[in-house]
Amino acid sequence: MPTELPGGPHHLRPPGSMQLDTDAEGVPTEETARLIATRKVEGTPVFDRAGERLGDIVSVMVEKQTGIVAYVVLGTGGFLGLGETHRPLPWRALTYDVGLGGYVIDDGAMTDNPAAADTGDAGPIASTDGATGP
Numbered sequence: 001m002p003t004e005l006p007g008g009p010h011h012l013r014p015p016g017s018m019q020l021d022t023d024a025e026g027v028p029t030e031e032t033a034r035l036i037a038t039r040k041v042e043g044t045p046v047f048d049r050a051g052e053r054l055g056d057i058v059s060v061m062v063e064k065q066t067g068i069v070a071y072v073v074l075g076t077g078g079f080l081g082l083g084e085t086h087r088p089l090p091w092r093a094l095t096y097d098v099g100l101g102g103y104v105i106d107d108g109a110m111t112d113n114p115a116a117a118d119t120g121d122a123g124p125i126a127s128t129d130g131a132t133g134p
Contacts, residue, residue: 042057042058044056044057044102044103045100046074046089046103047100051100053102054074054076056074057072057073058074060072061073061088069091072089074087093105094106
């Protein structure tokens with residue numbers, strides 16, 4: 001799971017640059033003050049504002065041309081991966097909560113309308129049992 005966020009100002013790199021974190025030694029592959037590896041995001045729980053666990057992030061979807069995270073896929077329900085339903089969540093609607101050890105979704109970001117997540121050409125949202133729908 002992601003670790004506690006450091007205090008102080010967050011320095012952003014210039015858009016489109018590959019400037020490495022000055023805090024890291026060599027090329028970061030796990031986590032720095034500014035970056036987190038997608039493999040650490042996948043499997044992280046997602047909670048609503050009341051602290052109720054909604055599911056876990058199963059995938060991080062990155063736009064091919066811009067490299068920007070478009071959305072994450074939230075896995076809900078099911079048992080041992082069977083019957084799990086996948087829903088898109090806008091990356092910008094998630095905030096990491098150190099106390100909960102997971103992401104908290106903004107009010108209103110969880111809808112029954114998959115198009116509301118701005119998934120682009122993601123296609124239908126599907127469950128692992130073959131059914132499609134929100």
